[in-house]
Amino acid sequence: MQTTQMLKGIIDGCILSIIQEGEVYGYELASKLDDYGFESFSEGTIYPILIRLQKDKLIQSTLKKSTAGPKRKYYSLTEKGEGELASFHMRWNQLSNTVNQILHKGE
Amino acid sequence: MQTTQMLKGIIDGCILSIIQEGEVYGYELASKLDDYGFESFSEGTIYPILIRLQKDKLIQSTLKKSTAGPKRKYYSLTEKGEGELASFHMRWNQLSNTVNQILHKGE
DNA sequence: GAGTATACCTTGTTTTACAAGATAGCTAAC
DNA sequence: GTTAGCTATCTTGTAAAACAAGGTATACTC
Numbered sequence: 146m147q148t149t150q151m152l153k154g155i156i157d158g159c160i161l162s163i164i165q166e167g168e169v170y171g172y173e174l175a176s177k178l179d180d181y182g183f184e185s186f187s188e189g190t191i192y193p194i195l196i197r198l199q200k201d202k203l204i205q206s207t208l209k210k211s212t213a214g215p216k217r218k219y220y221s222l223t224e225k226g227e228g229e230l231a232s233f234h235m236r237w238n239q240l241s242n243t244v245n246q247i248l249h250k251g252e
Numbered sequence: 253m254q255t256t257q258m259l260k261g262i263i264d265g266c267i268l269s270i271i272q273e274g275e276v277y278g279y280e281l282a283s284k285l286d287d288y289g290f291e292s293f294s295e296g297t298i299y300p301i302l303i304r305l306q307k308d309k310l311i312q313s314t315l316k317k318s319t320a321g322p323k324r325k326y327y328s329l330t331e332k333g334e335g336e337l338a339s340f341h342m343r344w345n346q347l348s349n350t351v352n353q354i355l356h357k358g359e
Numbered sequence: 360g361a362g363t364a365t366a367c368c369t370t371g372t373t374t375t376a377c378a379a380g381a382t383a384g385c386t387a388a389c
Numbered sequence: 390g391t392t393a394g395c396t397a398t399c400t401t402g403t404a405a406a407a408c409a410a411g412g413t414a415t416a417c418t419c
Contacts, residue, residue: 152347153260153375153406159354166357172366182350189408192368197406214365215415234355240262241348243289247266248341250273260375260406279397296377299399304375321396322384 156186158233160194161226164204170217171195195220203229263293265340267301268333271311277324278302302327310336 156178163169163177171192178186198204203226208216222230263285270276270284278299285293305311310333315323329337 155347155351156407159351162354162357170366171368181354182346187408187410188367189369189410190406193407196368211365211416213416215367215413217366237351237355239289241351244262244266244344244348247269247288248344250269263376277397278399294377294379295398296379296400297375300376303399318385318396320385322382322398324397 152183155237156183156190157194157198158230158237159183160191160198161203161222161230161233164220165222165227165230168219168221170219172217174220198226202226262344263290263297264301264305265337265344266290267298267305268310268329268337268340271327272329272334272337275326275328277316277326279324281327305333309333 159178159181160174163174169177171188174195175186175188175191178191195204199206199220202223204220205223206218206220209219211217266285266288267281270281276284278295281302282293282295282298285298302311306313306327309330311327312330313325313327316326318324
């Protein structure tokens with residue numbers, strides 16, 4: 146049981162939340178997640194999630210020139226994505242309350 | 253993306269925590285988790301996890317007679333399990349801080 | 360034109376969550 | 390004594406997720 150194995154599904158919500166703050170592209174997202182403390186997210190994790198989120202119509206993308214390197218694919222939230230993010234907020238609150246209750250029962 | 257899909261790996265820690273409070277058997281654990289708010293954990297989820305935790309030597313079991321029905325397999329934490337639980341506490345705190353930071357960035 | 364950094368994507372493996380169903384013990388009622 | 394119902398555990402099979410590893414391509418600098 147490692148840190149990263151706890152995150153399944155939660156990353157989706159975090160990614161949606163970061164995208165909501167402003168358009169980002171995958172490569173940038175990887176370093177943002179790293180800054181936040183998610184150290185173990187390689188691009189092999191992030192790109193498939195972005196593709197899945199777009200397939201589910203939660204995010205949309207536009208290509209823009211990079212200052213150095215190939216074109217960047219910038220993502221932004223769709224309306225459906227905003228709804229999903231709001232729903233994730235509630236699920237996360239409930240989850241974290243439940244887990245905290247279990248972990249701190251005896252205190 | 254449903255509630256239960258966020259829980260991967262976290263349930264392990266919650267189960268360890270509940271077992272630490274006192275010996276429990278699988279069937280009882282299912283209803284305890286339900287009481288705490290994890291509504292969607294069937295026995296098909298819980299028993300395989302118990303088996304895995306025991307295989308990893310984090311918990312140990314003893315059979316005891318039931319008042320009604322077949323014998324119950326009571327689980328308790330091993331020393332290794334207590335270490336893992338402590339480690340889970342830290343991982344959970346870090347995770348929940350990180351996620352809360354991301355979700356409440358703009359507030 | 361070689362090297363380096365940027366940027367994206369794919370493949371294959373392992374683990375997880377879970378639904379569904381199999382198995383079996385005990386008690387009570389009939 | 391057998392049926393019904395609750396208790397209790399376990400197995401099988403499926404789908405999805407996380408990830409490591411590797412592949413491809415663009416642009417800048419020297």
